[in-house]
Amino acid sequence: MAKARNIVDERTLAGWFSAPTEARAARLVAEEKDPVFFHADVEEHVQDPETGVTKRCDVTLRSRTRPLATVEMKRPEVAAADSPMLQEDSWSKAVGRGLPYFLTANFEEILVWETAKGNNQTTPLIRFVLAPQLGHSSHAPQRRAEISENWVKFLDQFSQYILELQNKEKGPRKLPPQVLELKEVIQEAAEEAAERIRSAVVNEEFRQKTLDAFRLQFGVETSLDPYGNKSRLLAESVQVAMIATFVVATRLMLYQALANSTRPDGASFDLDVLDITRSTADPQRVSSDLAGLYEHARRKTGDFETQFSLGELDEVVFVDASTSRKDVGLVWGKIIDVVKGADWEAPVTYVPGLYESLLDDEHRHVMGVHYTPDPVVELIAAYAVQDAADVVLDPASGAGTFATMCYERKRALGSTHDQSLAEVYAVELAQFAASLTGFNLTLADTSASSAYPRVFRTDFFQTYPGKLSGLELPDVGRVRYPKQVDAVVGNPPYIRFENRLPEEREEVFKFLQAHFMKTQIAYPNFTGKADIWAFFVAGAHMYLRPGGRLGFIVSWNLLASDYGDAVITFLARYFKIHALIDSRTERWFAAKQNTVIILAEKVSDPASKLSHQSNPNIPDDHCVRFVRLKRPIEELINKDVPRGKRAEDLVDQILETTHDTGDDLRWDIRLFEQKALLETESSADEFGDE
Known part of the structure; x- marks a missing residue:
């Protein structure tokens, strides 16, 4: 054997x-x-x-x-x-x-x-x-x-x-390869500026002015205490200098983009060469040289007054101090050389990522700032913006990725530059981020005849539909917040509501009460442990017209928390939820938690206040698509068509799905009747547990 x-x-x-x-x-x-x-x-x-x-x-x-x-x-x-x-x-x-x-x-x-x-x-x-x-x-x-x-x-x-x-x-990179090089020279200039800032903050007037400016840029507190912890002073001065330097650098990018572009009639703007006195050790001389260029650009273009206006951050980054080094002009000359050596077309495709990379981890976490990749933004914009005349609102614009993509989406659908710029509204609390939104919208078409983006530097919860804002534009006057919009899009902050100051929480409650008491519909109950994005969902309801579309990317807590259940219930009562999308192959930005895309259409408000019944304006057989992507969105969009239209087919294919799919190479899709989401044991719980 x-x-x-x-x-x-x-x-x-x-x-x-x-x-x-x-x-x-x-x-x-x-x-x-x-x-x-x-x-x-x-x-x-x-x-x-x-x-x-x-x-x-x-x-x-x-x-x-x-x-x-x-x-x-x-x-x-x-x-x-x-x-x-x-x-x-x-x-x-x-x-x-x-x-x-x-x-x-x-x-x-x-x-x-x-x-x-x-x-x-x-x-x-x-x-x-x-x-x-x-x-x-x-x-x-x-x-x-x-x-x-x-x-x-x-x-x-x-x-x-x-x-x-x-x-x-x-393939070959169309966008400038100098982005990382720009970051390096910004960091070098910021380190030099930080030395002067640390020396200058012994002057209490300058210190307070800098603290106020930084609070506006970030919405968070800092100390810059020259007599306190030296390590903290070092870190804070570098962060302040980094942001201030970057703000000035974006202005230089705008100047160079205008120098490279032409007027609508084909003629050039004939701007002077971008440069400064490189041999100087005087930061005020650098500031004076740049101010002269800004005034020259305003005069030659007859435009861009707001973009080339000096502010508190210019005073911070160019403060004169005894520690001024001999190479002040040289380090700013390096920034100019990088800016002049690159094609800064379509800055929205790279500036937001650069913006995020310049924030230290602590401030990025506190602010809830995370850059959303273009393919995700394209998907949301393709769903939310359906017509060239659609009016769009991003209530927390950050660097302007969503606002600029919606501008491009409207242009791709046939809108003009002036119309698109006037119909895309952005709200942003941090002045620094608001300026980047305006910068990206301004450079969306440098050959156009006007450049006055509707960017409101304020807290979204201090706005109200149709109310006069604090924004005043040349030849326009004070701008009103839109009364109704066709689309609300964005990536609202992922910070705990309970971490806001008591007066800030009260502002949110007043904001919601003004709307939900007026309309006599059920007040959203998200609890104090909710992230602030949940209240942005309720605020979107305030601005959207019936039939208007909501496109948000929010934290995974939507499907895995008590307050997430409350948000789902709110959406199920007042919106037709078309899809909730997550990915099993990629994280959509550098947050530690996973995220979910909400695609939903507002329906008419019910005739009477709701308790727990379904909204009669939502068909009983309407189904929500729970979508789990198996491939990165970048691989699913059509790259052979212009920006603004590349995700159209992807959105259509998802929304046209009428049955569960599990053997598709692109995604798994499960359909549930929306009315089931109002039940105690919701289908969202089943999806979230997978």
Whole structure:
């Protein structure tokens, strides 16, 4: 009788891949390289209840942040690596997880397949031999070192394939490559300015003026105490100087963009060359040189008065002090050289990211500032803005990403520059961010005849539809807040409501009461533990006309908290919720928590105050689509059409889905009748628990 062979099961063999993968990643990181693969996670296995033999075992290859490929394993005596059965199993799991690649392996060799090409391919992307002529798993232990070594070589080859594909897809960069260089020279100039600021704050008048200016820029408190903790003074002075320097740099970018552009009649603006006295050690001389250029630009263009006006931050960054260095003119000359050497077209595509990178972690967290990537903004704008004449409001504009995308969306739909600029409203509490919103809208079309964006520097909860604002524009006068809008879009702050000052919380309550008492509809009950974005959802209801659309990106707490349940209930009563979208493949910005996109349409208010019944203006059979994306949004939009239209098809495909989908390579979609969301055990809870 033949001696039985010692079978090594798939799970054991798969486990051999984990440690070499992580060791390889650690080595590459130590070499200051960025690995494609960080982990090879051994996942679920299913045993035959009769024999106890492992029937199924996966490995998932992961990057630092997301899964990239699933690997289906069989022993060499069970199946060939290109077995149709093995390919079917691996492909189905890749589809279910939204992964771009699936792999099949029998430990003798491993094959890479592209998920989008289906489950019956004949030619793999990569075929790699791990253990030549390994015919039976019983021989694998003696060859473990060989298998591990070749697995690492395989990862090298697979990584190279992915990197080459990514570089090919990116193509040539249209946007200026000097963005990082600009950040470096801004930091250098800010460090010099910070020395002068630390010296100057011994003057209490200057210190208080700087504190007031910084409070306006950030909405948070700082001290700049020259007699207090030195480390804190150092950090605060650098942050103040960084922001002030960046504000001046954006003005220089605007100047250069105008110098490179033409008037509507085709003639140039004929601006003087952007430069300063580089040999000076006097910061006031630099400030004077720049002020002269600003006045020259205003006179030559007959426009841009607000954008080229000096403010408190100019006084801060160019304060004269005994610590002024000889290279003040030189460091500002470096900024000018970078600005002059780049094409600063469409700054909204890169300025917000630069803005975020210049904020330290503490202030970015306190302010709830997180830059939303363009593809996400395009999706929301494509849903919310349906017509060239739509009036749009972003109640917390940050650097202006949403406002500018909606401007571009309206232009793509046929609106003029003047009309689009007059019909896109933005509200922003932080003066610094508000100035960036105005800057990005101003540079949306530098050849246009007017540049007066409607950006309100105030707290959204101090606004009211139709009320006169504090914004006054040349040839326009004081601007009113819009009475009704067709779309409310944005990424409202993710900060706790209870962290606001008592008087600020009272402002929010007064803001909501003014609307909800007037309309006699149920007052939203979000509790004190809610993030402030929940109250922005209620505020959007105030401004939207019936039929107007809400497009927000909010925290995952919408689907995983008590106050999130209250927001869902509020939306289910007064909106047709078209979709709630999250992603299993990417985080949409650098917040620690995941996020959800809300796409909803306001309906007419009910005739009487609601308690817990459904709104009669929402059809009983209206369904909410819970969408979990399996691929990054950037891969789902159409890049062959202009900005403003690239996400149209994606939105249509999602909203036209009428049944649950689980085998789509792009997403999983589950439909629930909206009236079910008003029940105690809501379908949103089920979605959030997955």
